[in-house]
Amino acid sequence: MxxxxxxxxxxxxxxxxxxxxxxxxxxxxxxxxxxxxxxxxxxxxxxxxxxxxxxxxxxxxxxxSSADGLPGRTHTEADAAELDPEMTYDEMVTLVAAALPRAAEILASEEYRALLAQAFGSRFTHPEIMAAYWENHIVPRRRVAIPILARAVAEGRLPPETDVEAVLDMTIGALLYRLLRPGEITPAEMLDHLRRVYRQAGLLPDA
Amino acid sequence: MxxxxxxxxxxxxxxxxxxxxxxxxxxxxxxxxxxxxxxxxxxxxxxxxxxxxxxxxxxxxxxxSSADGLPGRTHTEADAAELDPEMTYDEMVTLVAAALPRAAEILASEEYRALLAQAFGSRFTHPEIMAAYWENHIVPRRRVAIPILARAVAEGRLPPETDVEAVLDMTIGALLYRLLRPGEITPAEMLDHLRRVYRQAGLLPDA
Incomplete structure (x- = not known):
């Protein structure tokens, strides 16, 4: 041809x-x-x-593409690339902790937050946009945290009755909640929020 | 006059x-x-x-007003009206459990979800709408859960190191996350989601 x-x-x-x-x-x-x-x-x-x-x-x-323009990959993409299922819980959460500052910088950018609001706002008016965003952007981030929480339960770092799916919904939800609320947010504030939520979820070691 | x-x-x-x-x-x-x-x-x-x-x-x-058209008040308004600070943790979460089915019905309605998406989508394009919605709708719901979690920590039902603010962000966030995702949701599915998240947060007794 x-x-x-x-x-x-x-x-x-x-x-x-x-x-x-x-x-x-x-x-x-x-x-x-x-x-x-x-x-x-x-x-x-x-x-x-x-x-x-x-x-x-x-x-x-x-x-x-809104996260691509910033230096580096998002924390969850980095996790996906580096998380080895043979790792211990401590090894996994050490990687998460190291990735959070860059993730906070990306998430706190005004452009990222504006586009996130547009994506959610399109939920009913333009469902194809939201569906594509959800499938390509949210679901992979969710998937990557499952082995960490499963390992936390297996090693007794989280109680055996922990509802891993609920914890994931709560962790991602808490990020969305912070990013979509009115007002400004600095990368340092976002980092503090990420650390508190991840720690509460068992995705970071105790302080 | x-x-x-x-x-x-x-x-x-x-x-x-x-x-x-x-x-x-x-x-x-x-x-x-x-x-x-x-x-x-x-x-x-x-x-x-x-x-x-x-x-x-x-x-x-x-x-x-989107929740007003449905029978009854939302669960958190009911909680606010009925929660007495003298109550025990068990008395508080019994009230929460009783209010969840009606809350699920309200939250799962197509109109409520569509308007919620519009509110969040307006975050940058029409900040006054989102600010008013946040102040009048989200903040009061957040406030009402604080005494329950504080009581849970005081009675030893949650660990002393529990970050109550983080748990609240995660609980409300998990509801938003479920309500804003693509696809349909029935009241029964929403009720199941509410129960799992509330239980994981310590806002319901263990199963």
């Missing part, structure tokens, strides 16, 4: 995602049309459609 | 709030203008402005 058109350009991808994030923050989902995104990114609508086949897919990718 | 105009009508209040809720669910915050709300409620714009001095105040009240 003869190759038609220019090769996919990583620079164009990045410009489109950045334009979509900016428009989402400034104007909400209603204001982030493919046409507006293309204009701001300095590309044609065809260039956008060549990469994402719907506005919903583009906006979900834009929301997901 | 001579009374001017008709007395405030509870029926008009209810019609305006219902119209605002419907428009929020159908069209989002951008689609719920004072003009549209007035038209759907069958009242004049002046009638709306006589009651709420801004669109944001009206929409916050509409979101807050």
């Amino acid at each position: 003869t190759r038609v058109g220019r090769p996919r350009s990583a620079a164009a991808d990045a410009a489109i995602l950045r334009a979509a994030r900016e428009l989402l923050v400034e104007r909400g989902i209603g204001g982030a049309s493919i046409e507006e995104v293309a204009r701001r990114a300095g590309v044609s609508k065809v260039t956008v459609y060549r990469r994402w086949d719907s506005r919903e897919a583009l906006l979900a990718a834009a929301i997901e | 001579t009374r001017v105009g008709r007395p405030r009508s509870a029926a008009a209040d209810a019609a305006i709030l219902r119209a605002a809720r419907e428009l929020l669910v159908e069209r989002g915050i951008g689609g719920a203008s004072i003009e549209e709300v007035a038209r759907r409620a069958g009242v004049s714009k002046v009638t709306v402005y006589r009651r709420w001095d801004s669109r944001e105040a009206l929409l916050a009240a509409a979101i807050e």
